[in-house]
Amino acid sequence: MSEAVYTKQDLMTMQAWPLERKIRESQASIREWYEHYGGKVFVSFSGGKDSTVLLDLVRGLYPDVPAAYADTGMEYPEIQDFVRSVPNVEWVQPVMPFHQIIEQYGYPVISKDVAKRIYYARKGSRWAINQLNGFNSDGSPSWYNQRYMKWRVLLDAPFLISEYCCGAMKTRPLHKYARQTGRAAIMGTMACESKRREGAFLQTGCNAYHIKEPACKPLSFWTEQDALLYLRMTGIPYASIYGEIVERGGKLVTTGAQRTGCMFCMFGLHLEKQPNRFQRMALTHPRQHDFCVNTLGCGKVLDYIGVPYQPLTDN
Structure with a gap:
C-alpha cells in the first residue's frame, strides 16, 4: 500500500477551516479532476443534501456536467420528486431489487463491516470467523477486531444478513454507468461519515486516480454543518423531506429528516x-x-x- 496522503491531524485541521476556504479547496479538486479527464466526468447524485451541495459546486464551474441517480426504489418519495426536478440527471437501475437481495443474500443490519463478516462467517470463511472472535487472520489477538465480538450472536439469527444491497443497488449500477459513458465519478461523501470513508480520504486525498474505480470526493473534509450552512447561505433548492434549516443549541439542524438514503436500510x-x-x-x-x-x-x-x-x- 502506498504512503498515506494525509494524517488524522491534517484532516482535523482541514475540517476546522472556514466554509469559504473549503469551497475554494473543493473547487480546486473539481477543476483538477475535470481537466484530468477532459471534461468526461459525472456527479453521483443521490438527491440528499450533501450531493445537492456537490452538484451546485460542480455545475457552478461546469454547467453541462451530467449527474447519475441510482433508482433503488427505496428512496423517500420526496427525494425522488426532487431528483425529477433537477435537469440532466440519468436514472440508473439496480442489479437486483431489494426483496430479492434479502431473500438470496440477507438483510442490511448493524453496519456494512459487521454484515459482511456475518455473511462470510456463516459460509465458513476463516478470516471472518477470526475477526468475530477478536483475532487477526493469523490468529493473534486484535483490539481492532474485538469491536465485532458482540455481534457473534447474529451468527444464530433466523434470517440472512449481508452488506450486498449497497453494491447491487447503488455502487455497481453507478460503476456500470461510468464504464458505459467513459466518465469519471464525482461523489459527495465525507470523511466524517464513517471510519471507512475517513481511511480512504487519508490514503488518497480528494482525488483518487489510481484505485479500481477512480473517484473525486471534493467534500471529504467537510462536515454536516458545512453542508447545512452552504444550503442556507446559497438558498439553493433541496429535497423537502429535510424541512427547514434552523439553529438549535448553537448548531444547524433540519426540522424534518436528519438523513435520507434508502428508507429500509x-x-x-x-x-x-x-x-x-x-x-x-x-x-x-x-x-x-x-x-x-x-x-x-x-x-x-x-x-x-x-x-x-x-x-x-x-x-
Whole structure:
C-alpha cells in the first residue's frame, strides 16, 4: 500500500477551516479532476443534501456536467420528486431489487463491516470467523477486531444478513454507468461519515486516480454543518423531506429528516436515539413503513436485535 496522503491531524485541521476556504479547496479538486479527464466526468447524485451541495459546486464551474441517480426504489418519495426536478440527471437501475437481495443474500443490519463478516462467517470463511472472535487472520489477538465480538450472536439469527444491497443497488449500477459513458465519478461523501470513508480520504486525498474505480470526493473534509450552512447561505433548492434549516443549541439542524438514503436500510439504526428513523417513518410514511416492517420482514430483524420501530406513545 502506498504512503498515506494525509494524517488524522491534517484532516482535523482541514475540517476546522472556514466554509469559504473549503469551497475554494473543493473547487480546486473539481477543476483538477475535470481537466484530468477532459471534461468526461459525472456527479453521483443521490438527491440528499450533501450531493445537492456537490452538484451546485460542480455545475457552478461546469454547467453541462451530467449527474447519475441510482433508482433503488427505496428512496423517500420526496427525494425522488426532487431528483425529477433537477435537469440532466440519468436514472440508473439496480442489479437486483431489494426483496430479492434479502431473500438470496440477507438483510442490511448493524453496519456494512459487521454484515459482511456475518455473511462470510456463516459460509465458513476463516478470516471472518477470526475477526468475530477478536483475532487477526493469523490468529493473534486484535483490539481492532474485538469491536465485532458482540455481534457473534447474529451468527444464530433466523434470517440472512449481508452488506450486498449497497453494491447491487447503488455502487455497481453507478460503476456500470461510468464504464458505459467513459466518465469519471464525482461523489459527495465525507470523511466524517464513517471510519471507512475517513481511511480512504487519508490514503488518497480528494482525488483518487489510481484505485479500481477512480473517484473525486471534493467534500471529504467537510462536515454536516458545512453542508447545512452552504444550503442556507446559497438558498439553493433541496429535497423537502429535510424541512427547514434552523439553529438549535448553537448548531444547524433540519426540522424534518436528519438523513435520507434508502428508507429500509437498517445500518446504524441501533445507534439512533428514539424516535429513530423507522419510528418517524411510521408517522410520516405509514404505507412504506408497513411494507418494510411486515411485507419485507424488517420487523422481525429489528425485534431480534432489540431495536424499536413503532412510533412512540405518551403512555
